[in-house]
Amino acid sequence: MADTKKMSLICMSGEFDKAIAAFTLASGAAAVNYEVNIFFTFWGLNIIKQKTGRRFLGKGFLDRAFNFMMGGRKTLPLSRLNFGGLSPKLMTGLMKSRKVATLNELFDASLALGVNLYACEMAMHVLGLKKGDFIPEIRDVLGVATFLELSHGGETLFI
Amino acid sequence: MADTKKMSLICMSGEFDKAIAAFTLASGAAAVNYEVNIFFTFWGLNIIKQKTGRRFLGKGFLDRAFNFMMGGRKTLPLSRLNFGGLSPKLMTGLMKSRKVATLNELFDASLALGVNLYACEMAMHVLGLKKGDFIPEIRDVLGVATFLELSHGGETLFI
Amino acid sequence: MADTKKMSLICMSGEFDKAIAAFTLASGAAAVNYEVNIFFTFWGLNIIKQKTGRRFLGKGFLDRAFNFMMGGRKTLPLSRLNFGGLSPKLMTGLMKSRKVATLNELFDASLALGVNLYACEMAMHVLGLKKGDFIPEIRDVLGVATFLELSHGGETLFI
Numbered sequence: 424m425a426d427t428k429k430m431s432l433i434c435m436s437g438e439f440d441k442a443i444a445a446f447t448l449a450s451g452a453a454a455v456n457y458e459v460n461i462f463f464t465f466w467g468l469n470i471i472k473q474k475t476g477r478r479f480l481g482k483g484f485l486d487r488a489f490n491f492m493m494g495g496r497k498t499l500p501l502s503r504l505n506f507g508g509l510s511p512k513l514m515t516g517l518m519k520s521r522k523v524a525t526l527n528e529l530f531d532a533s534l535a536l537g538v539n540l541y542a543c544e545m546a547m548h549v550l551g552l553k554k555g556d557f558i559p560e561i562r563d564v565l566g567v568a569t570f571l572e573l574s575h576g577g578e579t580l581f582i
Numbered sequence: 583m584a585d586t587k588k589m590s591l592i593c594m595s596g597e598f599d600k601a602i603a604a605f606t607l608a609s610g611a612a613a614v615n616y617e618v619n620i621f622f623t624f625w626g627l628n629i630i631k632q633k634t635g636r637r638f639l640g641k642g643f644l645d646r647a648f649n650f651m652m653g654g655r656k657t658l659p660l661s662r663l664n665f666g667g668l669s670p671k672l673m674t675g676l677m678k679s680r681k682v683a684t685l686n687e688l689f690d691a692s693l694a695l696g697v698n699l700y701a702c703e704m705a706m707h708v709l710g711l712k713k714g715d716f717i718p719e720i721r722d723v724l725g726v727a728t729f730l731e732l733s734h735g736g737e738t739l740f741i
Numbered sequence: 742m743a744d745t746k747k748m749s750l751i752c753m754s755g756e757f758d759k760a761i762a763a764f765t766l767a768s769g770a771a772a773v774n775y776e777v778n779i780f781f782t783f784w785g786l787n788i789i790k791q792k793t794g795r796r797f798l799g800k801g802f803l804d805r806a807f808n809f810m811m812g813g814r815k816t817l818p819l820s821r822l823n824f825g826g827l828s829p830k831l832m833t834g835l836m837k838s839r840k841v842a843t844l845n846e847l848f849d850a851s852l853a854l855g856v857n858l859y860a861c862e863m864a865m866h867v868l869g870l871k872k873g874d875f876i877p878e879i880r881d882v883l884g885v886a887t888f889l890e891l892s893h894g895g896e897t898l899f900i
Binding site for chain 2: 433435464465466483486489492493545548549566567568571574575578581
């Protein structure tokens with residue numbers, strides 16, 4: 424038991440600051456040999472969309488409209504004081520100038536360190552998204568039962 | 583230890599999307615034989631109010647006003663892009679048309695599968711709510727110490 | 742193992758209601774002999790700032806502006822229905838009149854019960870904050886790896 428180190432994140436928030444928190448935790452844990460699983464659902468799916476800007480994805484009018492408004496990794500809002508998307512850009516500038524890893528760098532580091540990314544089947548179904556809308560690094564599309572099997576015995580955080 | 587499967591959710595957010603996440607997790611975990619406890623506090627209490635619309639509950643002017651604005655299960659807002667309550671209705675429409683369980687269905691499934699619902703004593707006290715304001719399926723009114731006893735040894739998520 | 746009771750909170754939200762939830766959990770767990778660690782990051786850092794009002798902290802224009810807007814413990818907003826900061830004040834009034842511990846009381850109780858407070862190194866770096874900007878009770882400034890060591894084997898919640 425003492426050697427089992429596992430961290431699973433349910434990433435539901437598609438906010439810039441919470442995405443940074445998720446990937447900081449994920450890459451940090453993977454770097455010290457944790458098995459790390461991230462399960463993206465609802466707003467969190469925006470983080471792993473193939474196209475990082477706003478796109479009309481989905482089948483019907485409603486999901487196309489929602490997906491456009493929800494956007495992708497480049498358009499994640501700050502959870503407060505977003506100022507129409509200006510703040511995430513300023514924040515990234517601050518991070519660069521202070522040599523702190525940016526969201527993109529944390530994301531790449533997480534992948535390089537073997538963090539497993541999963542997409543939530545049910546949320547995809549509601550939003551009309553399919554596996555091809557996401558980056559190819561997504562390991563699988565899962566439901567709750569499989570996620571529980573993966574996360575069991577470790578620490579699970581809801582972000 | 584290996585057989586102990588327990589999940590406890592502290593459901594503080596009274597948002598539509600997070601309530602769906604909570605009950606998807608709860609019903610999914612209960613379906614694979616987890617013991618599941620949900621502890622509703624603050625905004626989360628809106629989800630388990632007996633009357634699902636807006637009601638003036640409480641003793642004084644302030645809690646009556648707050649409870650009216652906080653609403654019930656029918657008036658939970660989406661955490662973003664709520665559009666004055668339109669989005670949760672559209673989302674429920676999408677879920678129905680795609681045969682994904684709606685919030686009400688997930689809620690009923692959770693109860694049918696034996697998920698234990700608890701209300702937070704302190705938050706009820708602050709908001710002037712009493713046990714009779716909630717659905718009768720609430721198992722008990724608890725404080726932190728009792729919740730910690732219930733959740734110990736399992737996975738605990740803050741939603 | 743059965744005796745190890747540990748709870749670690751990653752407190753990223755600098756919202757009034759979530760801060761109350763964090764310190765209610767922390768003081769409640771510490772009161773029943775849990776080891777409790779709180780790791781403050783991003784908005785959460787506002788809760789532990791030495792000056793509880795709005796201050797221009799940091800080095801450059803941007804962090805000074807952000808820190809001013811982010812404020813301190815006295816200016817935490819309610820996550821919804823904030824009404825320009827009126828609601829947290831009304832809520833504190835309600836808590837006092839009903840003899841429920843206020844945020845400041847929960848905070849003091851947590852410290853008195855031995856809850857360990859930590860500040861996130863990376864977020865401090867981005868926001869231009871230094872250890873001296875925080876209350877002296879902060880035990881240490883940490884990165885993710887050290888936090889994971891502290892939290893391992895207990896329950897970890899993201900708030």
